[in-house]
Amino acid sequence: MFPMDDLATSLHPSPSVSSPAQSPALPWEVIEKVIDCCSGDTTTLCAFALTCSQLHPRSLFVLFTNVDLRSMRQLMAFYHAVQAQPRLQPVVQTLSFPRVEEEFSPFPLLSILPGLHQLAFDTFFSLDIDNELPSQSTALCGWQFATSLRDLTIRSTGFRTRTVFLQFLSVFPNVENLTCERLYLEMHEDTPMLQDRSSCHLQLRTLNVRINVVICASRLKYVGFPSRYSEMWMSRS
Numbered sequence: 001m002f003p004m005d006d007l008a009t010s011l012h013p014s015p016s017v018s019s020p021a022q023s024p025a026l027p028w029e030v031i032e033k034v035i036d037c038c039s040g041d042t043t044t045l046c047a048f049a050l051t052c053s054q055l056h057p058r059s060l061f062v063l064f065t066n067v068d069l070r071s072m073r074q075l076m077a078f079y080h081a082v083q084a085q086p087r088l089q090p091v092v093q094t095l096s097f098p099r100v101e102e103e104f105s106p107f108p109l110l111s112i113l114p115g116l117h118q119l120a121f122d123t124f125f126s127l128d129i130d131n132e133l134p135s136q137s138t139a140l141c142g143w144q145f146a147t148s149l150r151d152l153t154i155r156s157t158g159f160r161t162r163t164v165f166l167q168f169l170s171v172f173p174n175v176e177n178l179t180c181e182r183l184y185l186e187m188h189e190d191t192p193m194l195q196d197r198s199s200c201h202l203q204l205r206t207l208n209v210r211i212n213v214v215i216c217a218s219r220l221k222y223v224g225f226p227s228r229y230s231e232m233w234m235s236r237s
Helices: 004-010 028-037 042-051 056-065 072-084 086-091 136-140 162-170 195-199
Strands: 066-068 094-096 118-122 151-155 177-181 183-187 208-211 214-218 230-232
Touching: 028 056, 042 056, 056 066, 056 086, 072 086, 162 183
Parallel strands: 066 094, 094 118, 118 151, 151 177, 177 208, 183 214
Antiparallel strands: 214 230
């Protein structure tokens, strides 16, 4: 988890707390090991970053390596933090988005995280790249994010069409492990089931698909998840 409420403060520790000229009582290797062992304790890491300028850089590095966002407030605070501190952008390796039920594009944030290896979307109201791309033809060329990304998880998320879903995957060119759970895809009654397969050519190196359920709904309305839908069981793992 990521302590976003303390983020703004931790980025600017008070210089009066500890003098940079002072030598640490313990070897740096020991200090860094202790900080690394606290990687799951965000409260302690924040305390390190806030109380000692010598511990601040390593604590901040560990805090930003694996980021688990739990709310839109945390998401926006994190976004503004990495925008304000470009040195932190390549540090982020794992990012988990919170539940998002309002219009929000993840692409501006993803475009500034070059070191991202694992990415998870959990309950996005709707993901759509149409409004992010200059034209339909650019969906498969030039618009690629987090090229270091290897693991992508998408849960309880809606896509306007199957083509949009495939285009969304195509902007992550090097994904090797893909997990999809409870996807909401709109199905038009007059649209053949496999019509969209040839409309988007994915540029993925390898793909291990682990889909539990894909929910295909006719005339799906994103005012809320449909009360009436049909489930298409593709595979289970």
